[in-house]
């Protein structure tokens with residue numbers, strides 16, 4: 001005796017396969033789930049995809065679908081089967097993934113996943129069992145419950161305060177993602193043949209990489225309709241079908257499109273993406289700039305959005321690390337970054353940056369008056385404040401030990417024809433005023449940052465040189 | 477060529493639920509309800525009289541039971557009532573093969589110069605180097621840069637990045653990919669992490685690996701997007717419903733964002749359990765020096781996976797154990813895993829040997845505290861820092877060692893005491909009762925404790941004033 005289609009020979013997972021449970025489902029007599037299972041099993045068998053199939057069991061009466069199907073099985077959280085199915089499909093694009101769900105699962109708690117997955121359109125197959133009730137939890141109202149239908153949470157019948165029955169097949173067909181949507185039923189031989197065919201077609205479209213398909217099955221729940229199975233079939237036909245008309249809702253002819261290469265683990269490719277090179281950079285520093293601050297220099301760069309404070313901060317950090325030091329850069333963060341202000345905290349340390357914040361910097365570069373007013377007083381005794389004298393007319397009085405270096409960042413940059421290089425002027429000034437790193441260190445960092453925009457390098461070099469000159473001329 | 481005869485139905489009455497759906501399917505009236513209750517099932521099955529049967533098969537299509545009405549093929553037992561069902565249907569649950577582990581490969585990488593990158597980028601690179609090619613996510617500040625980098629890089633590596641409809645969908649996509657046996661991860665921040673917790677519980681129950689990088693921000697509620705250590709309690713003691721634990725790592729530098737992300741993947745597969753990385757908003761945005769490793773992982777497929785191929789057909793991923801004793805046994809199995817994870821404790825003790833004042837902090841506050849230690853040492857105070865790197869399991873032995881000879885303990889954190897609670901719980905579980913009263917420097921709302929606040933707390937007390 002051969003086994004029944006792709007069902008297990010024995011349902012070991014059903015109470016350990018003991019007694020009758022080894023060959024009988026847990027469904028109530030006459031339950032539509034059993035038939036839908038059978039048609040799904042037949043389709044998998046007919047298409048020869050048993051080994052490739054991953055069936056996602058939902059939460060609902062069909063939560064134990066994995067008891068029965070001899071395929072790869074995954075059991076998902078309530079409503080999340082389509083997301084789980086996508087996770088499987090993208091893990092192995094060759095697999096054939098079926099998301100099998102009830103109406104509570106698919107049309108209520110999992111509606112967001114349902115719609116988003118359908119619209120994404122990746123080829124998976126959704127089998128939607130619409131029995132107009134929450135079967136598993138004992139007959140509560142489902143989104144698909146008919147108007148007037150009683151349930152334990154609509155004891156007097158569903159009324160207008162409970163919303164209208166949700167027509168999922170029509171809704172899904174209205175989306176751009178799906179290629180095939182059909183509503184079928186199980187109540188007579190003719191409908192069963194159609195149901196069988198629809199399920200098979202849906203799987204086939206997936207196998208061919210053509211897209212997402214959705215089969216809504218009007219199914220019987222005799223237990224919670226409190227009818228015998230025969231009357232339930234009649235009820236589905238006479239009461240449900242008028243609300244949920246059967247038939248094909250969408251059937252697109254498309255070319256196969258879902259083709260995915262196996263992921264690459266090419267190390268070179270990854271390093272290239274990361275911008276990592278094995279090239280030893282040139283180093284110019286003789287030692288750590290202990291004259292600025294021993295072992296750890298903290299800087300703050302402050303200005304408004306377009307000043308380029310963050311870029312300058314980044315260039316300093318990169319330069320430091322290229323020289324073999326440790327460095328950190330923290331951009332202004334959170335609400336601070338709104339309203340046009342832009343601050344950066346930078347540390348350069350001989351060994352390791354301990355505290356990366358710069359609440360009391362050794363060096364402040366201020367691009368405007370408010371920044372200078374705000375952070376000037378935080379600068380350490382003996383520290384340096386470099387500010388844009390083009391926009392700051394009156395420097396505030398700071399501790400006399402603090403060295404004030406006014407440099408017209410904006411003026412110089414504008415003269416060079418591009419105001420945006422004012423941050424590079426500032427770096428030149430920083431170099432000249434503090435000797436943080438040799439000129440070549442900064443220039444290498446600048447050239448490296450512009451390696452994809454080589455045309456801009458001369459302008460930036462010039463800006464840097466003018467920053468230095470401006471500081472030197474102060475001493476004259 | 478002789479037409480193959482169509483099979484007529486046969487039925488084991490034990491497997492008939494008596495639903496009657498086959499009755500009106502048969503136009504030849506071959507099927508009737510029996511007048512006797514089957515003693516084994518307590519149900520009334522149908523009787524078949526196949527005299528007029530034309531083998532149309534419609535009754536079989538109407539029967540909801542897999543082993544109900546079925547075609548009787550030639551040479552097969554017709555006189556079924558005398559047969560033992562086990563003999564009829566066999567006892568093997570499946571003829572699917574026994575899966576084996578397809579091991580990961582470690583591929584060499586040339587040594588490269590250090591990168592200068594943000595914490596979130598470092599973490600993303602760590603994931604790629606660990607072999608992760610499936611990233612799902614939903615944008616949320618301050619974690620989004622990680623996802624953005626993945627969205628840029630993964631297509632170039634033939635990997636998958638999907639922006640999910642929500643964090644709920646995100647974690648369930650991870651459940652699917654992890655179920656298929658592949659490494660996957662997400663970047664999120666506190667409100668998003670909250671939303672993922674149901675899925676994390678499912679992943680733990682179903683024993684699935686996966687890495688969650690939670691760049692924590694201020695809460696509760698929408699709070700703000702500034703850094704707070706707001707999710708320590710969630711990660712260590714609130715991973716959704718049920719008996720859940722996961723290794724929780726707390727990096728404090730961009731380099732650690734990379735290193736610990738790589739470690740997270742390794743541990744996640746080693747224990748078949750999610751691993752949580754708690755960063756803070758500051759660390760996510762902070763740029764620093766990051767040295768890449770000299771190896772890259774090409775993941776294999778573990779034998780338990782549901783990959784969707786012949787080898788893995790017999791597997792199932794589920795967190796359901798319907799029988800109470802089965803679920804209890806599963807929980808005991810999880811407990812054994814949690815116990816085994818205790819060896820993964822990691823911490824850093826900085827200048828603790830002779831310390832009289834011990835600061836305890838993790839993430840960015842630990843760096844601030846390190847600065848404070850240095851400043852305090854300059855001022856003649858013997859300060860040290862204990863930095864837990866795993867928050868769960870908590871490195872309690874190392875903490876106890878660091879506490880030796882210490883007169884004061886100051887817990888520095890950007891939360892209302894979540895780290896301190898972990899310490900207290902770990903010390904209590906370890907039976908350590910004697911320790912100085914904890915002092916604290918706490919900020920909340922997105923404000924990190926500052927170095928001067930720490931030194932003020934330490935110096936504020938006369939007896940240690942240098």
Ligand SMILES: Cc1ncc(C[n+]2csc(CCOP(=O)(O)OP(=O)(O)O)c2C)c(N)n1
Pocket residue numbers: 059060061062078101102103104105106129131133134135136137142
């Ligand atoms: C998060 C969550 N909420 C609620 C439940 C309880 N629950 C289990 S099944 C179910 C409804 C199932 O109804 P449906 O999807 O229509 O499946 P049916 O049983 O009718 O096939 C609910 C609400 C749950 N398991 N998880």
Ligand code: SF4
Pocket residue numbers: 026027028030031032033061131135136220221222223224
């Ligand atoms: S309660 Fe309804 S849906 Fe659930 S098994 Fe019984 S008949 Fe089927």
Ligand code: SF4
Pocket residue numbers: 484485501502503504505506507528529530531532533534535536
């Ligand atoms: S095969 Fe056709 S004729 Fe025979 S019992 Fe079934 S439905 Fe009746």
Ligand code: SF4
Pocket residue numbers: 030487491492493494495496497498499521522538539540541544545
């Ligand atoms: S359809 Fe199947 S289970 Fe229902 S009465 Fe007929 S044989 Fe029995």
Ligand SMILES: [Mg+2]
Pocket residue numbers: 060102103104129130131132133134135142
């Ligand atoms: Mg239902």
